[in-house]
Amino acid sequence: MKLFKLFLLSIMIFSLIPMAYARETLRLGMHLEPPVLDPTQTPAASAGEITYGNLFEGLLIVNGEGELQPRLASQWDVSNDGLIYRFVLRRGVRFHDNNPFTAEVARFSIQRMIEEESKNPQKMLFNNIASVDVEGLHLLKITLYQPDPFFLSNLALPAAVIVHPNSAENNATHPIGTGPYKFVEWIPKRSVRLSLNERYWGKKPAIKTVDYLFMQTSVGTESLLAEGLIDGLLGVTRVTNRFVIHPDYRMIPRNLESKMILAINNARAPFNDRRARQALAHGINRQALTTLYGSQFNPELIGSHFSPRHPAYLDLSAFYEYNPDKAINLLREAGIEDGYELKLTLPPTDYGRMGGLMIADDLESLGFRVVLEQLNWIEWMDRVFKQHDYSITLILHVEPMDINIYARDNYYFNYDNERFKAIWNNVLQATSNEELYQYLGQAQRQLAEDAVNVFLFMRPERNFMHRNLRGMWKNSYIPSFVLEDLYWVGE
Amino acid sequence: MIAYAQQAESLISLGIMLSTAETQHDRRTALIELNDRTTWIKQMTGDLTNQLVDEEILLRITELQYELDLNIRLLNHLVRERISQRIEPNELERLKLLSSENRELAGEIVVLTGHIAAQVRLQINTQSQVLQAEIKEHQQNLIVLAVFIVIFALLAGIYFDMMVVRRILRMKSSVERSEINVNDFERHGNDEIAILSKTVVSFIQRIQQQEAEMQKVNQELCFLAEHDPLTGLANRRHFEAAAKRLLRQAHLPVCVALCDIDHFKEVNDQRGHVIGDHALKSLAYTLTSGLRETDIIARFGGEEFAAIFCTHSVEDAVYVFEKLKERIESTPIEIDGQPVVWLTCSFGIAMVVDLPVSAESTDEAIVRILDQALNAADQALYDAKSFGRNRVCTALEPISAKGK
Numbered sequence: 001m002k003l004f005k006l007f008l009l010s011i012m013i014f015s016l017i018p019m020a021y022a023r024e025t026l027r028l029g030m031h032l033e034p035p036v037l038d039p040t041q042t043p044a045a046s047a048g049e050i051t052y053g054n055l056f057e058g059l060l061i062v063n064g065e066g067e068l069q070p071r072l073a074s075q076w077d078v079s080n081d082g083l084i085y086r087f088v089l090r091r092g093v094r095f096h097d098n099n100p101f102t103a104e105v106a107r108f109s110i111q112r113m114i115e116e117e118s119k120n121p122q123k124m125l126f127n128n129i130a131s132v133d134v135e136g137l138h139l140l141k142i143t144l145y146q147p148d149p150f151f152l153s154n155l156a157l158p159a160a161v162i163v164h165p166n167s168a169e170n171n172a173t174h175p176i177g178t179g180p181y182k183f184v185e186w187i188p189k190r191s192v193r194l195s196l197n198e199r200y201w202g203k204k205p206a207i208k209t210v211d212y213l214f215m216q217t218s219v220g221t222e223s224l225l226a227e228g229l230i231d232g233l234l235g236v237t238r239v240t241n242r243f244v245i246h247p248d249y250r251m252i253p254r255n256l257e258s259k260m261i262l263a264i265n266n267a268r269a270p271f272n273d274r275r276a277r278q279a280l281a282h283g284i285n286r287q288a289l290t291t292l293y294g295s296q297f298n299p300e301l302i303g304s305h306f307s308p309r310h311p312a313y314l315d316l317s318a319f320y321e322y323n324p325d326k327a328i329n330l331l332r333e334a335g336i337e338d339g340y341e342l343k344l345t346l347p348p349t350d351y352g353r354m355g356g357l358m359i360a361d362d363l364e365s366l367g368f369r370v371v372l373e374q375l376n377w378i379e380w381m382d383r384v385f386k387q388h389d390y391s392i393t394l395i396l397h398v399e400p401m402d403i404n405i406y407a408r409d410n411y412y413f414n415y416d417n418e419r420f421k422a423i424w425n426n427v428l429q430a431t432s433n434e435e436l437y438q439y440l441g442q443a444q445r446q447l448a449e450d451a452v453n454v455f456l457f458m459r460p461e462r463n464f465m466h467r468n469l470r471g472m473w474k475n476s477y478i479p480s481f482v483l484e485d486l487y488w489v490g491e
Numbered sequence: 492m493i494a495y496a497q498q499a500e501s502l503i504s505l506g507i508m509l510s511t512a513e514t515q516h517d518r519r520t521a522l523i524e525l526n527d528r529t530t531w532i533k534q535m536t537g538d539l540t541n542q543l544v545d546e547e548i549l550l551r552i553t554e555l556q557y558e559l560d561l562n563i564r565l566l567n568h569l570v571r572e573r574i575s576q577r578i579e580p581n582e583l584e585r586l587k588l589l590s591s592e593n594r595e596l597a598g599e600i601v602v603l604t605g606h607i608a609a610q611v612r613l614q615i616n617t618q619s620q621v622l623q624a625e626i627k628e629h630q631q632n633l634i635v636l637a638v639f640i641v642i643f644a645l646l647a648g649i650y651f652d653m654m655v656v657r658r659i660l661r662m663k664s665s666v667e668r669s670e671i672n673v674n675d676f677e678r679h680g681n682d683e684i685a686i687l688s689k690t691v692v693s694f695i696q697r698i699q700q701q702e703a704e705m706q707k708v709n710q711e712l713c714f715l716a717e718h719d720p721l722t723g724l725a726n727r728r729h730f731e732a733a734a735k736r737l738l739r740q741a742h743l744p745v746c747v748a749l750c751d752i753d754h755f756k757e758v759n760d761q762r763g764h765v766i767g768d769h770a771l772k773s774l775a776y777t778l779t780s781g782l783r784e785t786d787i788i789a790r791f792g793g794e795e796f797a798a799i800f801c802t803h804s805v806e807d808a809v810y811v812f813e814k815l816k817e818r819i820e821s822t823p824i825e826i827d828g829q830p831v832v833w834l835t836c837s838f839g840i841a842m843v844v845d846l847p848v849s850a851e852s853t854d855e856a857i858v859r860i861l862d863q864a865l866n867a868a869d870q871a872l873y874d875a876k877s878f879g880r881n882r883v884c885t886a887l888e889p890i891s892a893k894g895k
Contacts, residue, residue: 189534217531223494339575348530353523361516369575372519374526 023488024208029233031349032377033214036172039158043121045398045479048158052480056161056177064473082147089138096182103134109162122159206487233464237350241294254461255475257307258398262454267414275334277451281320283327283366297460304444312437316448338367345373345393398479499604502597510590559596719790722775730789743801745843746808747864749872753835753880755794781815812838812883835881839872842889
C-alpha cells in the first residue's frame with residue numbers, strides 16, 4: 001500500500017512540473033526607435049526607455065515609487081558647504097563583459113559626460129562639476145563649483161548611467177552595462193532584444209527575455225495589437241486606445257511628465273519674430289488637439305514647458321487664448337502674407353500623423369500653405385534635433401523637469417535669451433525652496449511671453465499592458481520601462 | 492498576411508481619395524494614410540525576404556513601391572496645386588495621367604501581394620499540416636513513452652515489493668512467531684536484506700543456544716531443590732507437593748508410610764560416615780526397587796524415609812512393607828561385592844480412606860489430611876520402635892479424607 005502511495009505521489013509531482021512553469025518572455029511595443037542604444041550619447045528618450053535600470057545603471061536610480069535610491073553607489077555623504085560629495089560604490093559589480101566596476105570606472109564615466117567634446121544630452125546639467133577624484137578602489141569624490149539642489153537626482157537620469165572605458169565606444173550599437181539585462185541583438189527598424197544577466201549583482205528579475213518592437217506605422221501598431229503579438233505598448237494614442245476593449249489588454253497609469261509641444265525654430269524666418277510665434281500660440285486650437293487620445297482622456301493644457309504636478313507650477317495655459325483672427329493680425333504685423341508656404345515636420349508616431357493633420361488644418365486657416373514632412377526617427381533626430389533644419393515640428397518632451405533646455409546654447413529651438421539664462425542661473429543658485437519656486441515661476445513666464453514654442457498639453461500617461469503582466473513601475477518620473485519587477489500571473 | 496493584402500488593397504482607394512481630394516485637409520489625410528500603409532507594406536515585404544517567397548516577385552514589389560512613392564509625391568504636389576487653383580492646364584492632364592498610373596501601380600501591388608499572401612498561406616497550410624503530422628507523431632511517441640513509464644513504474648514497484656517489502660515482512664513475521672524456526676529465514680544471497688536475514692538468524696541462534704543452556708541449568712537447579720543429593724530420592728518438599736497431588740487425584744485409599752533405619756547412629760559412629768552414606772544409598776535403592784515406579788518415595792532427613800502410594804487395602808500395604816522389611820534384613824550392605832553391614836528398618840503405616848476428596852477442597856484441607864496421615868504414621872513408627880524394632884506397625888484408625 002505504502003509503495004502504491006509513493007508511486008501515485010511521484011506521478012503527481014511529475015504532472016505538477018509543467019503547471020509551475022510561468023512565461024518568462026515579454027514583447028513591448030515602442031513608438032520610436034532610438035538612433036543609438038546609449039542614453040549617454042543621444043537625447044532620444046527611447047534609448048533610456050530600453051536601457052535605463054535594465055541594461056545600464058547609474059550611481060542612483062529613481063525607483064518605481066518615484067524615490068531617489070542608491071544603485072551602483074551604496075551610500076554617500078555631502079560636505080556641509082554642499083560642494084563635496086563622497087560616494088561609497090558597490091563592490092562585486094561586474095559589467096556584462098566581466099570587467100569590474102570600480103571608482104576608476106565611475107570617474108571615467110562622469111569625466112566622459114562633462115568633457116569638452118562630450119555628446120551627452122544632459123552635459124549642461126553637470127557643468128557644475130569641478131573635479132572627479134578616485135579616493136579608493138570603491139570610493140569616489142565629486143567636487144562642485146557651487147551647491148546644486150538637483151545634483152543627486154541628475155545623477156539618477158538615464159544620461160548619467162555608468163559605462164566602462166573598454167566598452168563605451170561600442171555602446172551605441174552594442175551596449176554593455178552592469179544591469180540585470182544584457183544586450184542580445186538589434187535588428188534596425190524592427191527590434192531590440194535583451195536577456196537576463198545571470199551574473200547580476202542584485203535581485204534576479206522573473207522575465208528572462210524581452211523584445212522591444214518598434215512601431216513605425218499606425219497600421220502596423222493596430223495589426224500587432226489586434227493579433228496580440230505585443231504584451232505592452234509604452235504610451236497610448238487614439239489608435240491604440242480602442243484596444244482597451246480587447247480582453248487581453250488593460251491600461252496602467254504612469255507618472256511621467258511628458259509635454260506635447262509644437263516646437264519652433266526660433267532662429268529661422270518667419271519665426272525669429274516673436275509676433276509670428278505668438279500668432280501660432282493663438283492660432284492652434286489646443287483644446288481640439290487633445291482629442292488625439294480619445295474621448296476618455298482630458299489632457300491638461302499647459303502654457304509653458306513645465307509639469308502642473310511640480311509645486312512651482314504656474315498656470316499659464318490661458319496665456320494665449322485660441323483666437324485665429326488675432327493670430328492672423330499678428331502674422332500680418334510680422335509681415336507674413338496669405339499663402340506663405342510652411343513646412344510642418346512630423347516624427348513617425350501616431351501623434352505625429354494625427355496631430356500633424358489637425359495642426360495643418362489650423363495653420364491653413366491662418367493662411368499658410370502647409371507642406372507636410374514626414375520623417376523617420378533617425379531622420380528627425382538628425383535633421384531637426386542636430387542640424388536644426390526645420391521650421392516647426394510636433395514633438396513630445398518626456399524628460400522630467402527639463403525646462404533647463406531653454407538655457408542651453410545651440411538647442412534645437414534656437415532660443416537664445418540672456419534674460420532667461422539669468423533666471424536659470426538664479427534657479428541654480430537658489431538657497432531656499434521659496435526662492436527656487438519663485439525663479440522657476442519667472443522662467444515659465446519668460447518662455448510663455450517669448451512664445452518660444454506652442455506649449456500644448458500634458459500627454460495622458462498610460463501604458464497599455466497585457467492584463468496578466470504585473471510589477472510595472474508606475475511612479476517613476478524617468479521615461480523608462482524598468483523590467484526588474486515584472487512577472488506574469490496565471491495564464 | 493491577410494492584413495498585408497488588405498492594406499495593399501486600401502492603397503487603391505486611398506490613391507483615389509488623394510487624386511480627387513477637394514480640400515487640403517482631405518488631401519493631407521489621404522497622404523498620411525497612404526504613407527502609413529506604404530511604410531508598413533515595405534516593412535512587411537522586408538520581413539518576407541527571410542521566407543520562401545519568389546525573389547523576383549519581391550523585387551518587382553519593391554520596384555513598384557518605389558514608383559508608387561514617387562507617384563504619390565508628385566500626385567500630392569499637383570493635387571495641392573489644383574485645390575489652391577494654381578494649376579496650369581497641361582499639368583491637369585499630367586495629374587490625370589499620374590492618377591491612373593497610381594491606380595495601375597497600386598493595382599499591380601495588390602495582385603502581387605495577393606499572390607504572396609496566397610503563397611504564404613499555402614506554405615503556412617503545408618507547414619501546419621506537417622506540424623500536425625509531427626504533433627501527432629510526437630503524441631503517439633509520448634503515449635508510448637507514458638505507457639512505458641507506467642509499466643516500468645509498476646514493474647519497479649512489483650520488483651521492489653518482491654525484493655524488499657515482502658522479504659522484510661516475511662522476516663518480521665518469522666521473528667514474531669512464538670516458536671522461531673531459523674529455517675524460515677533466508678540464508679542465501681548476498682544483498683543487504685539477505686545479509687540482514689543472516690545476521691538475524693545468527694542472533695536468534697545465539698539466543699536459542701543461551702536459552703537451552705539456561706533451561707538445563709534451571710532443570711538442574713529444580714532437581715537440586717526437590718531431591719536429596721546423597722540418595723537421589725525426592726526431598727521432603729517434593730514429597731509434600733507430590734503427596735498433595737496424589738491425595739487430590741486418588742480414588743483408592745492412600746497409604747502413607749515412614750521408615751527409619753534401626754540403630755543407624757551406631758553404624759555411623761562405628762563404621763564411619765562413608766559406610767553410613769553408602770548404607771543410606773543402598774537402602775534407598777532397595778526401597779525404590781521394592782515399590783512401584785509411580786509410588787512416591789523420599790528421604791525426610793537423616794535415616795528417615797517416607798512413601799506414599801495408592802493401594803486397595805491396609806493389608807496390601809502391610810504386605811508390601813513386610814516384604815521390604817524381610818528383604819532389608821536378609822540383604823547385607825555390600826562394598827565391592829563384600830558384605831560390610833547388616834541393617835534393619837522399622838515402618839509406620841497410616842491409611843487415608845474415603846477418597847476421593849471433593850473437588851472444592853482447598854489446599855489447606857489437603858495439607859491437613861497429609862499432616863494427620865504423617866502424624867499417624869509417625870505414631871505407628873514410634874510403636875514399631877517401642878515393640879523392638881525391625882517391624883511394621885499400622886496406625887489404629889485410618890484417616891478419613893472427608894474430615895471426620
